Amino acid sequence: MKAKVYVTLKTGVLDPQGKAVEQALHALGFKEVGDVRIGKYLEIALNGATREDAEKRVREMCEKLLANLIIEDYRLEIVP
Amino acid sequence: MKFAVLVFPGSNCDHDCYHALKHVVGVETSFVWHKEESLAGFDGVVIPGGFSYGDYLRCGAIARFSPIMKAVETFAREGGSVIGICNGFQILVEAGLLPGALIRNRGLKFICADVSLRVETTGTPYTAEFRKGEVLTMPIAHAEGNYVADPETLEKLKRNDQVVFRYCDAQGNATDAANPNGAMDNIAGIVSERRNVLGMMPHPDRCAEEILGGGDGLRLFRSMVGSLSESRV
Numbered sequence: 001m002k003a004k005v006y007v008t009l010k011t012g013v014l015d016p017q018g019k020a021v022e023q024a025l026h027a028l029g030f031k032e033v034g035d036v037r038i039g040k041y042l043e044i045a046l047n048g049a050t051r052e053d054a055e056k057r058v059r060e061m062c063e064k065l066l067a068n069l070i071i072e073d074y075r076l077e078i079v080p
Numbered sequence: 081m082k083f084a085v086l087v088f089p090g091s092n093c094d095h096d097c098y099h100a101l102k103h104v105v106g107v108e109t110s111f112v113w114h115k116e117e118s119l120a121g122f123d124g125v126v127i128p129g130g131f132s133y134g135d136y137l138r139c140g141a142i143a144r145f146s147p148i149m150k151a152v153e154t155f156a157r158e159g160g161s162v163i164g165i166c167n168g169f170q171i172l173v174e175a176g177l178l179p180g181a182l183i184r185n186r187g188l189k190f191i192c193a194d195v196s197l198r199v200e201t202t203g204t205p206y207t208a209e210f211r212k213g214e215v216l217t218m219p220i221a222h223a224e225g226n227y228v229a230d231p232e233t234l235e236k237l238k239r240n241d242q243v244v245f246r247y248c249d250a251q252g253n254a255t256d257a258a259n260p261n262g263a264m265d266n267i268a269g270i271v272s273e274r275r276n277v278l279g280m281m282p283h284p285d286r287c288a289e290e291i292l293g294g295g296d297g298l299r300l301f302r303s304m305v306g307s308l309s310e311s312r313v
Contacts, residue, residue, distance in 0.1 A: 009183075013228060014262065016188045065145070068138055068174065070181045071228060 001046045003058040004077045007067045008039035042066060046078075054078050081308060084112040084122040086152070086168075088143045093129035093165065093285055100288035101126070105301050114146035123308050124161040125152060127168030129221070129283060139182065139224045140170035149175055161205055161308060162277045166222055169269075169279035178270055178279045179237070180229035186262030190223040194293070195260055197268055197282060198248040201241050204271045205307030206278045209299045215252045216245075216296040218282035220260060220268075225281040227263035227270075237270055245269035245280060 009015050015037050022036040044061070046054050055078050067074040085097045094111060102109040112119070114132075119125060132143035143149070149171075156162050156177050164172040172178045185191060194217050199210040210216070229237070237243055245268040249258040254266040261281075269280030284297030 013183065014186060014226070016184050016186050016226075016262075020188055065141065066137070068141065068181055070173075070230075071183060 001049060001051070001054055002079050003042075003044040003046060003054065004079060005042040005044060005058065005062060005066060005074060006039055006076070007042070007062070007072050007074045008037060010071055010073050013071045051078050081123045081305065082108040082110065082121060083124045083126060084110060084119055085126045085128055086114060086148055087111050087128075088114045088130070088132035088146060088171075090132045090134055091128050091130035091167070093167075093283065096283075096285040096288075097126045097128045097165070100285050100297065100301055101305075104288050104298055105305055107305055112148060114143065114148045117147045117151055119148075119151045119155050119160075122155075122160075124304060125155060125163070127152070127162065127164040127171055128285070129166030129168060132167055132171065135167075135224075138174065139167060140172075140174040143167075143171045144174040153177065156272070156277050159274060159276050161304060163206065163304065164277075164279045165283055165285060166220075166225075166281055169281055170224065172277065172279045177277050178272055179233045180227055180270070182224050182281070183226045183228055184224050185222070185226050185260070188223075190221070191225075191260050192219070192221040193260065194219050195268075195282060196248050196250050196252075196258065197245045198252050198254060200243045200246055201271075203241060204244055204275050204278060205311075206271070206300055206304050207244060208307055209303040213252060215248060215250065217287070217294055218284060218296055219286045220282050221286075222261070222281055225261040225263065227267045227281075229264060234264060237267075238265075240273055242271050242273065242275075243267055243269075244271050244278060245282065 287297035
């Protein structure tokens with residue numbers, strides 16, 4: 001089993017990297033580009049857990065270490 | 081009196097802090113490796129700057145779970161003096177010993193430069209030697225020093241006089257132009273509600289001797305040592 005975890009900055013938290021990429025895309029002529037936000041993507045291999053347990057445990061991992069809930073949100077998927 | 085300078089894999093200002101305390105201020109100081117679990121016998125703790133764990137995941141996020149940090153949490157809860165400088169500040173906010181977070185500088189770049197700082201309060205053990213409103217010069221050296229907190233936290237910090245230093249111009253005006261990293265409200269350093277835990281992005285350890293371009297950092301360390309000596313009498 002594998003967990004896919006996405007960690008993103010909360011709405012309203014300044015994302016200077018996203019802003020820089022947004023400006024670069026505009027400079028390249030991609031005028032349709034609006035707000036760009038950069039986040040992190042993690043793949044976590046999980047050994048011998050039920051899907052339900054896995055989700056609970058990964059949620060715990062996110063809240064303890066993977067995301068800083070003051071500035072970041074996370075979402076996750078459990079895949080076979 | 082004895083100070084601990086914590087050492088994590090990737091700390092790189094540990095020797096500067098050790099030198100400032102031991103050789104310039106003249107107090108007993110020891111390095112404490114992050115795998116240690118006790119701070120018994122120490123009167124103050126310095127969490128130095130650097131790149132603990134290579135800044136992986138988020139600055140300070142992994143160091144915050146090093147074995148010594150449990151002892152630091154207990155030490156701080158009991159009112160012990162803890163100062164976190166630069167990466168040390170990042171570790172303290174990750175550990176929840178100080179509120180808020182430190183994100184990427186608004187200009188994206190690592191900034192290594194002298195900045196002007198306004199002393200916002202002398203009501204801490206670290207700023208007793210300063211005057212309120214005084215303008216100091218200290219170097220900063222960071223890419224993630226942009227202080228953020230939610231509006232309630234920010235309000236609480238102000239209400240409780242917990243903002244210790246603000247970035248300012250040479251005249252002491254905390255303007256946006258004088259804000260090097262985009263920190264909310266120009267915040268460069270804050271103290272805990274109990275006033276025993278200080279976190280700051282500027283480096284007092286890099287200006288603790290005239291030969292290093294100034295002595296404002298030395299005054300901060302001397303304040304800390306002085307306050308501790310007084311509280312012991």
